Amino acid sequence: MRRVSGLLAVFLFLAAPALADARLELSGDMTQGGLAIGHAVPGAKASLDGMMLDVDRDGTFAMGFDRDHERRATLRVVYPDGTVEERVLTIAEREWQIQRVEGVPRKYVSPPADAMAAIARGTKLKADARKTRAEGSWFTEGFIWPVTGPISGVFGSQRYYNGEPRRPHYGVDVAAPTGTPIRAPASGVVTLADADMYFEGGLVFLDHGQGVTTLIMHMSRIDVKTGDMVKQGDVIGAVGGTGRATGPHLHWGMYWRGAYLDPQLLVGPMPENGG
Numbered sequence: 705m706r707r708v709s710g711l712l713a714v715f716l717f718l719a720a721p722a723l724a725d726a727r728l729e730l731s732g733d734m735t736q737g738g739l740a741i742g743h744a745v746p747g748a749k750a751s752l753d754g755m756m757l758d759v760d761r762d763g764t765f766a767m768g769f770d771r772d773h774e775r776r777a778t779l780r781v782v783y784p785d786g787t788v789e790e791r792v793l794t795i796a797e798r799e800w801q802i803q804r805v806e807g808v809p810r811k812y813v814s815p816p817a818d819a820m821a822a823i824a825r826g827t828k829l830k831a832d833a834r835k836t837r838a839e840g841s842w843f844t845e846g847f848i849w850p851v852t853g854p855i856s857g858v859f860g861s862q863r864y865y866n867g868e869p870r871r872p873h874y875g876v877d878v879a880a881p882t883g884t885p886i887r888a889p890a891s892g893v894v895t896l897a898d899a900d901m902y903f904e905g906g907l908v909f910l911d912h913g914q915g916v917t918t919l920i921m922h923m924s925r926i927d928v929k930t931g932d933m934v935k936q937g938d939v940i941g942a943v944g945g946t947g948r949a950t951g952p953h954l955h956w957g958m959y960w961r962g963a964y965l966d967p968q969l970l971v972g973p974m975p976e977n978g979g
């Protein structure tokens with residue numbers, strides 16, 4: 705009898721995490737470049753790989769996984785009653801394309817010495833914008849395409865500019881004529897709006913809450929300013945080919961805190977016939 709009850713105790717111990725599951729629901733993409741959303745309970749605290757997460761009043765939180773995230777991530781949730789739940793998440797690995805971009809003006813591949821001040825100015829603007837995270841959870845409302853049209857570049861590709869290796873392509877490109885209106889893919893707060901970035905050209909950052917941020921580049925026109933609150937579908941500017949671009953297109957990138965995310969995992973398929 706003793707042995708049986710011992711086995712029963714082991715069984716109950718193993719089953720315990722399953723009982724705690726009812727208080728934690730995860731959705732989204734547990735994959736490189738993916739955004740996952742956690743729903744715990746009001747008052748819960750959560751951390752991912754030791755980094756404290758923003759958890760909203762309802763217990764909802766965002767978790768992003770970089771293009772190069774390792775296969776495992778550890779999520780730790782502390783409930784208001786002090787119970788701790790730890791989950792090891794398996795992050796699916798992806799394969800990346802190689803993209804060769806030719807005809808890039810030399811000043812963008814090997815910037816001249818007199819461009820350094822402009823580049824440094826941009827680096828500082830971006831770093832400042834990343835210091836704050838908007839209080840909100842608009843990322844839970846889902847995403848729409850800012851512009852519709854043929855997809856001309858995908859997230860994660862290893863890029864070569866005029867044959868020289870550069871960092872991966874952290875976004876999705878959509879070919880569209882200059883002047884095409886760009887819509888906010890989800891509601892959020894504008895954390896950066898600058899018409900004159902060296903590489904990005906006209907650039908807007910839009911924080912959809914908890915730091916889940918859209919970057920729109922190469923814009924010919926910007927209709928918003930830092931601090932504006934925009935709703936999903938609002939026109940925030942227009943497509944262009946400013947900065948390091950070989951033609952007019954939308955570049956839509958996303959990041960969450962330190963991680964670059966793939967917008968295509970968050971938005972539905974491109975509407976047919978360009979919407």
Ligand SMILES: [Zn+2]
Nearest residue numbers: 857875877955
């Ligand atoms: Zn791009």
